[in-house]
Amino acid sequence: MCAGGSAVISRVDDLSVANIVLRIGEPSFLDSPAFQIDTEEILIVTHRQSSIQNLELETARLLFAGRGDPSVQVWVYASEEDVQEVFDRVVMAGGRVSPSAWLAVNPQHMSDTLVNEPNTVGILPRRWKVGDAREVFSVTTVPVLAITQSEPQGVVQEILACLQK
Numbered sequence: 001m002c003a004g005g006s007a008v009i010s011r012v013d014d015l016s017v018a019n020i021v022l023r024i025g026e027p028s029f030l031d032s033p034a035f036q037i038d039t040e041e042i043l044i045v046t047h048r049q050s051s052i053q054n055l056e057l058e059t060a061r062l063l064f065a066g067r068g069d070p071s072v073q074v075w076v077y078a079s080e081e082d083v084q085e086v087f088d089r090v091v092m093a094g095g096r097v098s099p100s101a102w103l104a105v106n107p108q109h110m111s112d113t114l115v116n117e118p119n120t121v122g123i124l125p126r127r128w129k130v131g132d133a134r135e136v137f138s139v140t141t142v143p144v145l146a147i148t149q150s151e152p153q154g155v156v157q158e159i160l161a162c163l164q165k
Helices: 057-064 080-093 107-116 154-163
Strands: 019-024 034-046 075-076 120-125 134-147
Touching: 019 034, 019 057, 019 080, 034 075, 034 154, 057 075, 075 107, 080 120, 080 134, 107 120, 120 154
Parallel strands: 075 120
Antiparallel strands: 019 134, 034 120, 034 134
16 A cells, blocks of 8 residues: 555646646656656557558548548547647647547547447547457557656655555
């Protein structure tokens, strides 16, 4: 058990008050301590009955830019979401996602959509790929970071040590 059972973990909306922020992938700018606690693979996933088969990087880029099959619903996250930042950097490489792309509010929403809606394609961390969703492209593998506002001490340091095991 991490921190000897003395820690209280709660989710906050204001990240500025969080002792530890978890993030998939490296931010473009980092000015506080960060500790790698795992890795995560980012995937492009489709509904099991989608006409989309295995993609290559350029085909994926065209599809998400809105220049692929118009009958396919493309799903992404808000541009400031960590998974979307990784996708934009690796797949879009400076290009823009189509303005007609649908917006998922979180990985659970994306996963539910890709499993339940035919002819959809979207982005998921591997750990969120469930059910009959089908992987069609592995974008990349990135670190999962625990970011703190200052050098961790006390219970925060204990939690980070435990997460790194």
